[in-house]
Amino acid sequence: DAKTTQPPSMDCAEGRAANLPCNHSTISGNEYVYWYRQIHSQGPQYIIHGLKNNETNEMASLIITEDRKSSTLILPHATLRDTAVYYCIVLTYNQGGKLIFGQGTELSVKP
Amino acid sequence: GAVVSQHPSRVICKSGTSVKIECRSLDFQATTMFWYRQFPKKSLMLMATSNEGSKATYEQGVEKDKFLINHASLTLSTLTVTSAHPEDSSFYICSARTGMLYEQYFGPGTRLTVT
Numbered sequence: 077d078a079k080t081t082q083p084p085s086m087d088c089a090e091g092r093a094a095n096l097p098c099n100h101s102t103i104s105g106n107e108y109v110y111w112y113r114q115i116h117s118q119g120p121q122y123i124i125h126g127l128k129n130n131e132t133n134e135m136a137s138l139i140i141t142e143d144r145k146s147s148t149l150i151l152p153h154a155t156l157r158d159t160a161v162y163y164c165i166v167l168t169y170n171q172g173g174k175l176i177f178g179q180g181t182e183l184s185v186k187p
Numbered sequence: 188g189a190v191v192s193q194h195p196s197r198v199i200c201k202s203g204t205s206v207k208i209e210c211r212s213l214d215f216q217a218t219t220m221f222w223y224r225q226f227p228k229k230s231l232m233l234m235a236t237s238n239e240g241s242k243a244t245y246e247q248g249v250e251k252d253k254f255l256i257n258h259a260s261l262t263l264s265t266l267t268v269t270s271a272h273p274e275d276s277s278f279y280i281c282s283a284r285t286g287m288l289y290e291q292y293f294g295p296g297t298r299l300t301v302t
Contacts, residue, residue: 112293117296117298118295119191119193119280119293119294119295119296120282120293121293122292172236173284173291174221174233175291176233177230177231177232179230
């Protein structure tokens with residue numbers, strides 16, 4: 077599975093956009109980029125996923141570079157409840173679709 | 188979204204005893220369930236993958252005789268920590284996947300403390 081690299085921590089002001097980067101330079105053509113987040117002492121929550129194109133849903137937007145070696149998760153208007161650890165995961169369906177978590181980015185949204 | 192529950196949410200047991208943790212998919216049938224453990228300030232570590240009606244597949248380094256996994260139905264998987272020791276104290280999280288590969292939902296976790 078391709079490895080991902082994320083900054084260990086980031087701060088964001090409440091109401092501003094939070095841009096969380098992820099590097100996955102060894103990603104293969106059939107591997108998807110998934111984002112999950114984990115609020116303290118809870119199970120992870122699915123946010124969004126994509127293959128090549130940018131994706132948007134009610135929670136966030138996912139921007140994937142053209143060479144697919146990196147991506148950015150955008151929370152357009154961060155709130156205090158978005159404080160969590162955000163995990164970027166590269167997933168290969170033909171290996172059973174196991175989600176292997178890296179260290180993630182601890183996002184702190186501050187008032 | 189779909190709901191996955193875990194029971195109990197917290198459990199304290201004495202060293203040497205066994206503890207069973209249940210994972211249920213409440214409103215969908217889960218063809219595959221996964222078990223993770225998480226130590227404080229650390230990321231989730233995948234322990235095993237279980238498919239309904241077949242033996243679980245354990246990740247390297249995970250003792251299959253210590254962590255017994257049963258996936259008897261499409262809505263229930265259990266993890267039994269046998270002969271628990273203090274080092275088994277951890278946060279155990281399950282996830283369940285539907286037939287659609289990208290739909291994987293996580294339970295709220297079970298905090299196990301072995302005294």
